[in-house]
Amino acid sequence: MESVERVIAYQGVEGSYSSIAAAEYDADAKRTGYPTFDAVVDAVQQGAVTHALLPIENSTAGRVADLHHLLPDSGLTIIDEHFLPVRHALIGLTSAQLTDITHVYSHREALAQCTDTLRALGIEPVPFGDTAKAVAYIAEEQDVHKAALASVYAASLHEATHVLKENMQDAPDNVTRFLILAKNPESRELGGSDCITSIVYDVLDTPAALYDSLGAFAEHGVNIIKLESFVPMQRHKNAQFYLECIGGSTKPPLRDALLALQEKTKRMLVLGTYRKSPYRAHFEQ
Numbered sequence: 001m002e003s004v005e006r007v008i009a010y011q012g013v014e015g016s017y018s019s020i021a022a023a024e025y026d027a028d029a030k031r032t033g034y035p036t037f038d039a040v041v042d043a044v045q046q047g048a049v050t051h052a053l054l055p056i057e058n059s060t061a062g063r064v065a066d067l068h069h070l071l072p073d074s075g076l077t078i079i080d081e082h083f084l085p086v087r088h089a090l091i092g093l094t095s096a097q098l099t100d101i102t103h104v105y106s107h108r109e110a111l112a113q114c115t116d117t118l119r120a121l122g123i124e125p126v127p128f129g130d131t132a133k134a135v136a137y138i139a140e141e142q143d144v145h146k147a148a149l150a151s152v153y154a155a156s157l158h159e160a161t162h163v164l165k166e167n168m169q170d171a172p173d174n175v176t177r178f179l180i181l182a183k184n185p186e187s188r189e190l191g192g193s194d195c196i197t198s199i200v201y202d203v204l205d206t207p208a209a210l211y212d213s214l215g216a217f218a219e220h221g222v223n224i225i226k227l228e229s230f231v232p233m234q235r236h237k238n239a240q241f242y243l244e245c246i247g248g249s250t251k252p253p254l255r256d257a258l259l260a261l262q263e264k265t266k267r268m269l270v271l272g273t274y275r276k277s278p279y280r281a282h283f284e285q
Contacts, residue, residue: 007032007049008180009040015132015154017110021084021178022053035129037066041074044183052076052181058086059175061112067179068230068242071271072200076181078272079188081196083279084176088114088168090123091135091155096144098164105134106149114149116170123147135161175279181272190273191251196225197273198244199258202266209264210241216260217245220253248273 006029010018013033022031032049034040043049054070057063071078088110092101104111104118105128111118118125128134134148139160148154148161149168155161179198203209217224226244247254249270262268 008051008053009034009043009049010053011037011040012130013132015157025082037070053178055176056179057177060171061109076183077185078179078198078274079182079185080180080274081277082178083277086174086176088149089152089163090147090165090168091150091161092147092164093144094162100144101147102145104147104149107131110149113174114168117168191248193246194276195248195273196244197249198271200242201268202240213264216257220257222254222257
């Protein structure tokens with residue numbers, strides 16, 4: 001059987017952190033950027049690409065909220081995770097110096113990761129759609145008072161710009177976690193302590209419903225490593241919960257815990273089971 005060429009879709013353009021993460025995750029795969037998270041998911045759904053790589057959280061700025069709304073109805077399965085240490089650079093025109101900069105343009109997540117550093121430098125943050133596109137904007141504007149917050153790699157793509165200051169992030173261990181998703185992936189019977197399963201569910205309209213739902217995991221000895229609530233785009237709906245736990249969804253004890261959970265929820269959806277990234281060893285010691 002002829003193997004299918006892997007094509008990874010990511011949000012942004014070449015030079016964005018998502019493009020860097022995609023290259024790190026699979027250097028042999030083709031990579032294609034899309035303007036929005038929705039467009040990335042749609043590309044996989046329509047078969048234009050084989051995989052989606054999407055950021056779900058950052059160690060400094062927290063979760064990427066859009067993903068919680070997008071994943072449950074995407075029809076895609078999480079098959080892997082990838083961690084990217086994020087090192088922001090202040091990028092200006094080649095004729096600019098650090099003291100010239102009054103405004104910096106970048107994605108809101110990147111700006112949030114550099115809040116204290118920018119405040120100390122007296123530079124005003126301006127939200128922009130994409131980190132790498134912000135560098136292109138600076139190159140086009142030709143204003144020495146404007147800079148972008150992006151990767152060093154993004155600066156190298158434009159002859160008109162250079163790096164004014166590296167390591168702008170407030171936290172030295174600034175890391176973004178990405179999820180890799182596919183449509184109808186090959187079945188894998190994963191289980192054990194080196195696996196993570198992601199699910200979303202709605203609790204019943206009863207007192208202590210969340211407490212009861214979590215009891216299903218406690219009863220079967222399943223370790224929950226992440227639990228977050230989010231309100232769907234339809235604001236009249238009740239909060240839903242995104243949960244990550246240790247183990248495979250088709251293997252006990254998690255299999256039995258999920259069976260028990262189904263009886264305590266309106267809807268429960270397994271988003272995928274995948275191997276823990278080796279990067280987790282950095283913070284699970």
